[in-house]
Amino acid sequence: MTMEILLNIASGSIDKRTLRRRTFLGVVAASSFLLPALSGCTSSPANTLRIAYQQWGSGKVMENFLSSISGQFRAKHPDLQIQLIPLVAAENDYFTKNELMMSSDSTTPDLVCEDTFILKSDVAAGYLQPLNQRLEGWQPWNEVFDSAKTAVTGEDGKVYGMPTGTDTRALWYNSELLAKAGLPMPWQPKDWTQLLKDLRSLHKALPEVIPFNIFSGKAQGEKASMQGFEMLMYGTGDTLYDGDRKKWLTGSQGFIDSLDFVQKIYQEKLGPPLSRALDANLTETVYSDWLPKGGLAVALDGGWISNNWVPGAPAEWPEWSKVMKQAKMPTQKAQAPGYTTLSGGWCWAIPARTKKADLAWEYLQTIATTANMTAFNIADNGVAVRKDVAAQPKYRSYTPTIQFFTSLVEGATFRPALAAYPQISASIQLAMEKVMIGGSTPKQAAQDYDEQITKIVGADQVMGASGR
Incomplete structure (x- = not known):
């Protein structure tokens, strides 16, 4: 064959x-x-x-x-x-x-x-x-x-x-860890500023715990693009693709701001160590080790992950529903509708x-x-x-x-489920990885992304995010 x-x-x-x-x-x-x-x-x-x-x-x-x-x-x-x-x-x-x-x-x-x-x-x-x-x-x-x-x-x-x-996707949080760090219950950050502030509080109060996981970088594939980057970018008001004009967008401030958020997570040690974050087996570690064993406080992830903890599952965890709670992923500045989710x-x-x-x-x-x-x-x-x-x-x-x-x-x-999207997604993952490891500033990584997608789809298929 x-x-x-x-x-x-x-x-x-x-x-x-x-x-x-x-x-x-x-x-x-x-x-x-x-x-x-x-x-x-x-x-x-x-x-x-x-x-x-x-x-x-x-x-x-x-x-x-x-x-x-x-x-x-x-x-x-x-x-x-x-x-x-x-x-x-x-x-x-x-x-x-x-x-x-x-x-x-x-x-x-x-x-x-x-x-x-x-x-x-x-x-x-x-x-x-x-x-x-x-x-x-x-x-x-x-x-x-x-x-x-x-x-x-x-x-x-x-x-x-x-x-x-x-x-759908949202923030899973360990209510016991957040309460121990002095955060209010039930927890619901109103915007990115509060989310980052609370993650910093977690890091200070519980230095042995990883405050936050957002899938990022090439090793995480589409999870990084969809469950990570796009959960941020679609909360800025910007999009990857203009469906009315049928153009991919470049020069997006929301793209830069999303990369800046990713960079803060890793520069400030609010996420996993880079060696673990760039491990292709990170998913298994998060679901079967860090979350059920209290090593991770907050995870930006999908609604299905409790499948890992039900009776007979690889990481059976009878207490999961008492410990793990959910909050909506806030938009950047609390703009309507107040939350972001990708389906x-x-x-x-x-x-x-x-x-x-x-x-x-x-x-x-x-x-x-x-x-x-x-x-x-x-x-x-x-x-x-x-x-x-x-x-x-x-x-x-x-x-x-x-x-x-x-x-x-x-x-x-x-997601913009178009023929070019898989290649666009790979370019997003590369941009995330550049800011994770400190190889580029968010603005530089965004400019590189703009150049890459222009090559992928052609100059006639892109336009500036402002509509130019």
């Missing part, structure tokens, strides 16, 4: 836009990663439906869910074989593996789980087929929140995915090359029943993107934090 993919690259049958987003060496390396999942695969037999998804380490949430769906589906199609294809990979590697599979008739899945932030990039590369005709008159689509519909709509106005869930999420999509689109759609309809989506959001500790699911009593009470994180959806911002 690897040889076939490489021959397809050489012959040009793989869309050249893919190669602009992935280096040739990256493609070669990623193709070898596919072998464990698809060893010896050829074109899918007529009685086999292939479902591809990302598996997070040893996590089995999606596998267990799809096994249940497959059991329901086989009740209608007893002769059908369903092949689940878990891709165990870091986020960026998953995207590459997924694209490689979808680029060939012989390796394409029939249904694939897509991160909404990469969706438009895959649409631009010709990997996905629109669902508009299938969605007409289908009631579950009417239950999807408008913001989630936008996240799965391509630049051509067509819908390419069915959202399964979203997420992402995943969706199911049908690859363009599949020969079993009708069967894949039928399987997707089984996934999307109210009962099944409620069960999945609960198992995945996710935030519902559908009105019918959000109204279910089981959903509204399944975890102590779900109503807080669901309440943030109304004011959520989505």
